[in-house]
Amino acid sequence: MASHMSTESDAGGFAAFGMNFASEREAIIGLIDKIQVAEACAGVALSSWAETCQIPALRGGLRMIAEREAFHGRIFSQRIRDLGAECQAPLDRFSIESEACIADPNLTDLEKLTSLVERNGDPETLISPVLAFAELLTEDLETKEALKLYYADEISSGNWLRDMCRTLGGKQQSASDTIPHAA
Numbered sequence: 040m041a042s043h044m045s046t047e048s049d050a051g052g053f054a055a056f057g058m059n060f061a062s063e064r065e066a067i068i069g070l071i072d073k074i075q076v077a078e079a080c081a082g083v084a085l086s087s088w089a090e091t092c093q094i095p096a097l098r099g100g101l102r103m104i105a106e107r108e109a110f111h112g113r114i115f116s117q118r119i120r121d122l123g124a125e126c127q128a129p130l131d132r133f134s135i136e137s138e139a140c141i142a143d144p145n146l147t148d149l150e151k152l153t154s155l156v157e158r159n160g161d162p163e164t165l166i167s168p169v170l171a172f173a174e175l176l177t178e179d180l181e182t183k184e185a186l187k188l189y190y191a192d193e194i195s196s197g198n199w200l201r202d203m204c205r206t207l208g209g210k211q212q213s214a215s216d217t218i219p220h221a222a
């Protein structure tokens with residue numbers, strides 16, 4: 040995610056993701072704007088998948104995770120507005136590709152799940168940069184705590200998807216197959 044964030048060097052700036060932002064606020068807006076659009080779109084995609092999913096156990100989790108994604112989108116889009124900014128980030132390419140897979144009528148539920156799990160890789164590796172970012176925040180404690188709970192939700196969702204993939208017999212992935220991407 041860091042590679043997509045704008046940079047602005049300033050002696051009084053805020054350093055995160057190996058970059059220096061004009062302020063903590065600017066860094067926050069840049070990050071949560073990308074999160075809110077990805078989460079909102081994932082919520083819609085997972086909810087639609089749940090409607091057609093033929094595996095009850097999978098469907099039960101998809102519905103829960105879809106709601107999580109949707110409310111993450113709502114929380115962070117509202118937070119951007121609270122901070123006096125606008126939601127304007129485009130959906131990232133990784134999310135577009137993931138959602139195309141989820142919506143592909145030619146794939147089975149297990150094929151979709153396996154693809155999703157393989158693409159996401161290790162949940163901790165994927166989402167830990169968000170927690171590290173949250174730990175850096177010293178001014179905006181409201182966003183800090185929202186990001187920490189977002190991290191916990193994403194770890195829970197990611198681990199559940201992995202466990203369900205194993206339970207249903209999806210192809211196992213190796214750590215070397217993981218593909219890092221924006222949260």
Ligand SMILES: [Fe+2]
Nearest residue numbers: 078108193222
């Ligand atoms: Fe998510």
